[in-house]
Amino acid sequence: MNLSRVRVEIAPSILAANFACLERDIQAAEQGGARYIHIDVMDGHFVPNLTIGVPVVASLRPLTTLPFEVHLMIDNPGDFIEPFVRAGADRVYVHQEATPHLDRVLNAIRELGAEPAVAINPSTPVATLSEVLDLVSAVLVMTVNPGFGGQKFIPHSLVKIRELAGMRERDNGAFRIAVDGGVDLENAGDIVRAGAEILIAGTSVFGTPDAGGAVRQLLSRAQEALSVKI
Ligand code: DX5
Ligand code: ZN
Numbered sequence: 001m002n003l004s005r006v007r008v009e010i011a012p013s014i015l016a017a018n019f020a021c022l023e024r025d026i027q028a029a030e031q032g033g034a035r036y037i038h039i040d041v042m043d044g045h046f047v048p049n050l051t052i053g054v055p056v057v058a059s060l061r062p063l064t065t066l067p068f069e070v071h072l073m074i075d076n077p078g079d080f081i082e083p084f085v086r087a088g089a090d091r092v093y094v095h096q097e098a099t100p101h102l103d104r105v106l107n108a109i110r111e112l113g114a115e116p117a118v119a120i121n122p123s124t125p126v127a128t129l130s131e132v133l134d135l136v137s138a139v140l141v142m143t144v145n146p147g148f149g150g151q152k153f154i155p156h157s158l159v160k161i162r163e164l165a166g167m168r169e170r171d172n173g174a175f176r177i178a179v180d181g182g183v184d185l186e187n188a189g190d191i192v193r194a195g196a197e198i199l200i201a202g203t204s205v206f207g208t209p210d211a212g213g214a215v216r217q218l219l220s221r222a223q224e225a226l227s228v229k230i
Contacts, residue, residue, distance in 0.1 A: 008222040009035035009198045010215050011069055011178070015051060015149045016202030017211075023063045025206055032212030033219055036069045036091070038180070038200045040149075041084070043074035046098050047147035054083045061088035069093065069138075071119065071180070071200075073146050078105045082112060091115040093140050093178075096128055106135045119180070121146060122154050126164045136175050138198060139164060143191075144181030149202040153182030158194045165195025188218050189225030 012034050017025035026037055037060075042051040057070065067090035074080060077094045078101060084092060092109045096118055099105050109116035118132055119140035129139060141160050144151035157179070164177055178198035179191050188199060199222060205214045 003193065003226040006192065006197055006226055008192055008219060008226070009176075010205075010219050011036040011038040011198055011200045012205040012211065012215060013038040013040055013071075013149065013180070013200050013202035014206070015040045016206040018206070022060060025211055026060065026064050026066075028211040029205060029215055030064055030066055030212075032205075032215030034066060034215050036067050036198075037064060038202075039068055039070045039089075040202075041070055041072050041074060041080075042147065045075045046095065047073045049147045054080070054087045057084060057089060058087040067091065069117070071140070072098070074098065078108060081105065081108050085109070085112040085114045089114055091117050091137060093117040093119045093138070095119045095121065095146075096124055096132075097121055102132055103135070106132060110135070117175075117178075119146075120160075122157065126160050126167065129164075130167070133167065133171070133173050133175060138176040138178050140178040140180055140198075140200070141196070142181055143179050143183070146181070150207070151182055153184070153187050158190055161191065161194040161196050168195075183218075185217060185221050188222045192222045192226055 012029040042049045044050045069091040070089040071093045106116035115137040117138040143153050143157040177196040179196045180200035183199050183201040184204040208214045
């Protein structure tokens with residue numbers, strides 16, 4: 001595979017933004033070249049934290065033309081697909097661990113006109129996704145245990161990204177590989193060289209004084225890493 005032709009996309013996670021200034025922060029990320037806005041939805045059950053719900057997604061929708069990717073870290077995700085898609089979700093990530101009916105939920109997302117996508121926790125093997133890879137536009141490899149921003153990237157995740165990229169190559173898969181948790185300028189190069197294309201980043205974007213500049217830097221660091229031959 002010719003790595004220099006891979007197109008890296010940055011999806012800033014607004015979990016690390018200033019919730020009182022979401023319009024300003026989203027527009028800064030957009031100006032820096034963000035490709036999606038990543039929205040973390042947590043229910044206090046599937047993960048030990050509470051964040052954003054449907055009305056917030058609906059209120060943010062008119063503020064940007066960027067697509068929204070909604071990361072559902074909730075129990076019973078099937079109950080909330082329709083409200084989130086109606087509120088403006090363009091892609092919906094559902095955790096493999098959150099439902100025994102993954103196939104049904106992913107199909108429901110597609111039927112509602114959004115992109116189905118699946119996420120896995122650090123302890124979940126990529127092999128558990130083999131039956132749904134044809135249904136999804138993206139697979140999200142969690143590189144921290146979900147629930148909080150600002151955690152440290154788990155290095156073993158690189159092995160999982162490589163394994164997933166290998167499955168994709170072997171089966172001519174069309175899904176993209178997304179990485180979420182602890183992504184920064186230090187590890188962006190290793191992550192894309194392992195086979196991921198979507199970098200979801202919260203703290204390393206919105207934890208800086210210049211979110212747009214941080215998006216630009218992440219993107220160029222990742223693209224540079226792909227253009228270097230080893
Ligand atoms: C964690 C969330 C992430 C988080 C990433 O459960 O899914 O999207 O916001 O934040 P950082 O980049 O700070 O690890
Ligand atoms: Zn997320």
